[in-house]
Amino acid sequence: MLAAEVKGKMINIVGEGNFDDSKTGRLVYSYDATPNFQSLPAAVVSPRNTREAAEIVRICNEHKVPIVPRGSGTNLCAGTCPTEGGIVLLFRHMNKIIDIDEENLTATVQPGVITLDLINAVEAKGLFYPPDPSSMKISTIGGNLNENSGGLRGLKYGVTRDYVMGLEAVLANGDIIRTGGKLAKDVAGYDFTRLFVGSEGTLAIITEATLKLIPIPETKKTMLALYQDIESAAKSVSKIIANKIIPATLEFLDQPTLEVVEAHAKIGLPTDVQAVLLIEQDGTPEMVNRDIERMSAICKEENAVSVQIAESDAQAEALSSARRTALSALARLKPTTILEDATVPRSEIANMVRAINNIATKYHVKICTFGHAGDGNLHPTCPTDSRDKEEMERVEKAFEEIFVKAVELGGTITGEHGVGVMKAPYLELKLGKEGIAAMKAVKTALDPNNIMNPGKIFAKDSRKRVVITR
Amino acid sequence: MLAAEVKGKMINIVGEGNFDDSKTGRLVYSYDATPNFQSLPAAVVSPRNTREAAEIVRICNEHKVPIVPRGSGTNLCAGTCPTEGGIVLLFRHMNKIIDIDEENLTATVQPGVITLDLINAVEAKGLFYPPDPSSMKISTIGGNLNENSGGLRGLKYGVTRDYVMGLEAVLANGDIIRTGGKLAKDVAGYDFTRLFVGSEGTLAIITEATLKLIPIPETKKTMLALYQDIESAAKSVSKIIANKIIPATLEFLDQPTLEVVEAHAKIGLPTDVQAVLLIEQDGTPEMVNRDIERMSAICKEENAVSVQIAESDAQAEALSSARRTALSALARLKPTTILEDATVPRSEIANMVRAINNIATKYHVKICTFGHAGDGNLHPTCPTDSRDKEEMERVEKAFEEIFVKAVELGGTITGEHGVGVMKAPYLELKLGKEGIAAMKAVKTALDPNNIMNPGKIFAKDSRKRVVITR
The missing domain is CATH 3.30.43.10 (Uridine Diphospho-n-acetylenolpyruvylglucosamine Reductase, domain 2)
Incomplete structure (x- = not known):
């Protein structure tokens, strides 16, 4: 009170x-x-x-x-x-798009703007704001900024951070500061713009942002490659990039995920294969056609059992929407859904997927894996029941092993979901005691009374996930 | 001692x-x-x-x-x-390219690597490291990281910061920490990668960096548009971007700069026009041809007196090299050359160039202006003589007015050169007392004894440039 x-x-x-x-x-x-x-x-x-x-x-x-x-x-x-x-x-009142500046290619927005509303407003002017977290229909830009949200287009276009040019923010002492601006280049002082993005509200409250826009790609094509083994799918991913093709999205879904997504979306996805790559390319028509052709060839060389190219925009949209519903679909299986985002260098995807499957077997838990294969950003997801304490303990142990493995492979404990309370116990795995001490020094300097979203990022206990029962 | x-x-x-x-x-x-x-x-x-x-x-x-x-x-x-x-x-010993990873599209380097050596090594593998500061033939990656160096390709490709995925750094207490990694997405903890980039060695000593690479553009074309008034050149810049064309470089040179560059480079640059735009586009051949055609049309519509497209790679290279020698060329005019980098939103370029010329007239100083017009990043340059105290005072006053004007137009006191000692007195113009106080809090938290490049970024006196005579 x-x-x-x-x-x-x-x-x-x-x-x-x-x-x-x-x-x-x-x-x-x-x-x-x-x-x-x-x-x-x-x-x-x-x-x-x-x-x-x-x-x-x-x-x-x-x-x-x-x-x-x-x-x-x-x-x-x-x-x-x-x-x-x-x-x-x-931020329900601070939800205005302040301006879309076509000469400087920027959008200035308040934090309460819904991500998709911004995307639509910008696209209406022939411009493009690429960050597209799966929650974009309801997520706000402020939330995206605080978490440095990623999305499906991260591989080619980067994440939220890459589109922030300036901020207005309130510091813990109530000071209002401005960073950056409508400026392609600005090195005046420390990069607080990017320090604040992804700091989860622990350093400052973002009250306005100037975002970078780019011209919208002229055209887009979508393809689907089906595999009878995960290894071949992972190899296709590596080979596409090694062939210097950077598709707009390069998504991976394993068989259990496919099954639930199809049951949910009913768009005719195959459920009898072990893995699917959903690939989109955008750009000029010639480039898109050429890349799609080259990627089809690569997928076939890597033993895809089938490669299909979406025949219409509607079909492409259906595929991409289906992928975006993966979490909702998985959430229908069991009362509790734990979705994680261990991330590895993309060259380690096959190793990581294999490790996840072994860990799931070891702890007798079901883990479905999908994610942004091009980024190495995987979402191992466990449908479970938080009332079953014994199972939850196994789930926790399994995820701990997954994080350890990700870091071992040169990866990270979170690619795009943030640390919050959930991942705080594992942060030391990635950053070491020294890294966390340095972060804490910065936190204390900017927020000596620890009022800014306290309890987030910094764990009370290391390596132990705190589960609070709802 | x-x-x-x-x-x-x-x-x-x-x-x-x-x-x-x-x-x-x-x-x-x-x-x-x-x-x-x-x-x-x-x-x-x-x-x-x-x-x-x-x-x-x-x-x-x-x-x-x-x-x-x-x-x-x-x-x-x-x-x-x-x-x-x-x-x-x-860092003369720590000058190795540790690896160029073609699967993850990264280069891992020590700070002493010469920028151009990295660029060449990477291009030999069909990959591209875009940041290209004018000093790249001798500058090191470590220096580029500390200053967050820009370059000619900033408009389309961004600056050094946009290509840093991870760092190894030594903190003031001697701790060695690692940030990021070969990861397209990583939100584990505060973004120290980008906090350290551009912090000019005041927060940490960078000892290794993992840099992002992209596929090298297939082809490139260069064009030159000549103008009898600066306004038309500036309008062409705005119109190109508003037409959703993002060229790889979009450089501006005014008449005084043209004259000295031509005297130095002797490649047949016109010296009887008021302004030149040097424009490059890269990408697939169809896209490059189409964009060059569209940009030619725009420049002509905006009263370019002549538009030439480079007929060979050698001619294009000569143009681009000539532009890169602008500083060296200007430096031959007088014993002292003061080159600044006031930056504005690109929509304000015409206003800024006009203001610079008025300020030069007001203080009876010669100021040549060139720069990255597409970025709004201008380099007003004053050939002068530091032994002439009276003139130097006028030069200082002129630059102070230029910085004030840049900030007034929504710009910044430095686009790519850094703050160092030189710009420190003006930093408050851009960030306000509150912004500087927050930066100082972070600095003190990470470097309580103030041993990390002290005297840089934070001014002893505000708004007064400290001139130390050599």
Whole structure:
């Protein structure tokens, strides 16, 4: 509970209607898309502009009230679960596209803009904002910035971070700062733009962003390659890149994933093969045709049992949509779905998929794997039931081994989902004690009272995942 | 002078031959490419590997000895001038390309590798490392990383930062940390990779980097558009981008620059026009041809008096080389050459060039302007004589006004040269007191004894450029 004095000050700033400490309001924002994490905030506060956001932060700093900034809460690392209480700072009013600048190829947006709304607005002007997290229909740009979201187009186009040119942000002390701008080049001072992107709200509250746009590719084609063994699919991926073709997306789905995706989407995906590569290329028509032809040839050389090229935009769209529903489809299997994103150098994909399957067998758990093969960004996913404590323990052990293996192969514990609470215990595997100490020094310097999304990124205990029962 | 104890310890680590505190040795490293800055270091130390570098840093931290990491010293912001004494840490031994990984499209290098050597090695394998600072024939990758160097290809391909996937770095306490990896996606922890890139050695010493490579464009074409007024050239730039064409380079040279470049390069550049755009496009042959045609049409529509397309690779190369020699050519005019890099949103280029010319007239100084028009990254350059105190004062005032104007137009005080000592007094213009305070907090957190390239980025006095006479 917030002290009456604090509550009064906050209502003075945002108005009665934008401060909610009702049981219902708090319950709604007590969890995000991450299974097994829930904790009630003391209140939900919705600032109407940056000034209000800064004033709220200042009060929180004075009274040591934790702040959890939140968009739509679609993250999968419990990054927006208010595990330490305090307030949820909601950006429902700050949801404007401020401008789309066709001369400088930028979009300036508030954090509450829905990702797909921005993508659509930009595409209407013949421009392109590539980052496309699977949750883009409901995720917000603010959430994407805080988590440095990836997506299917990461291989060719990069991730959210690669499209951020400038930020307006509120620091823990309530100061409002601006980084970067509509500038292709800017080396004036430390790169706080990119330090803040992906820092999960632990260093600053992002209140505005200037994003880079590019011309939209003229055309796009989609193909599907089917394999009777995972190895051949992985080899195709490596060979495509080694042949200097960078497709727009290069997605991998294993047989168990295919089965559930097809059951969900019903678009005629084969379910009797061991693996599928879903490949898209975009660009000029000649380039797309040539690349698709060359990739078809490579897939066949690597023993694809079938290579199909989508015959229409509708068919291509259906394939790509089906892939995007993988999580929802898998989530229907069991009460709890744990989706991870261990990532390896792309040359290690076959090794990683093999290791995941061995680990699943070892711990008698079902793990379906799909993901962005071109990035080495895999999503091993476990349909399970958090009420079954014994199984959950095996699941936890399996994922711990998966993370260890990923790091061993030169990879990382999270490619695009963020650390949050969920991955915090494993961060040391990747960064070492020294790396974490340096991060903590920066965190403490910018947020001495630890009010900015506390409990995230930095683990209380190392190597042990904290499971809070919903 | 270093205490005998410190000197002894350092020699123990790197060996007699890699520790130089002779007058000559110190003199050689007392300045960099920046005019008017000189200061003797106490010694020049050349570690042979990361472990030695870390041990040297640890000793410096213990004894509060400043460290200035240095590649070839080609920077233009006095970033490697040892203004506070201490040691220059030279990477002449750590100059290996560790690997070029064709499957993951990465190059792993030590900081002492010459930029052009890397570019050539990579191109020999059909791959491409785009960052191309004008100094690339002698600059090192380590220097490029510390300054986040740009170059001519920034518009289409981005800058050094955009090609860094991972680092090995030594912190002020001597800890060795690793960030990122051969990973297209990695969100495990704060983005120290990009925080360190461009931090000018003030936060960490970079000892290894994993760089992103891309397939080399198949073909390239170069064109030259001549204008009798600057306005038309600037309008052509905006119109090209607004037409959704992103050329590989889009360079601007004004008449005074053209004249000196032609006198130096003697390749038949016109000197009787007010402005030139030098444009390159790369990609598939069809795309390049189409874009060059469309850009020619746009330039003509915007009153170019002549548009020429280079007829051979040799002619194209001559044009592009001539552009790269602009600084050397300008440097022949007068004893002192002050080259700046005020940068604006590209839509403001015409306004900025006009402002620069007005400011030059106001202060009776000669300012030639050239630069990366596509990026809005201009290089107003003043041939002057540092011995003429009265003129130097006017030059300083003129540049201060240029920086103020750039920031006013939504720009920045430095697009690609870095802050160093040179721009430090102006940094507050861009970042405000609050932004600088936040940067200082991070600096102090990671380097409490202020041994990492002290005196750089953070100004002693605001808004006043410190001129040290050589």
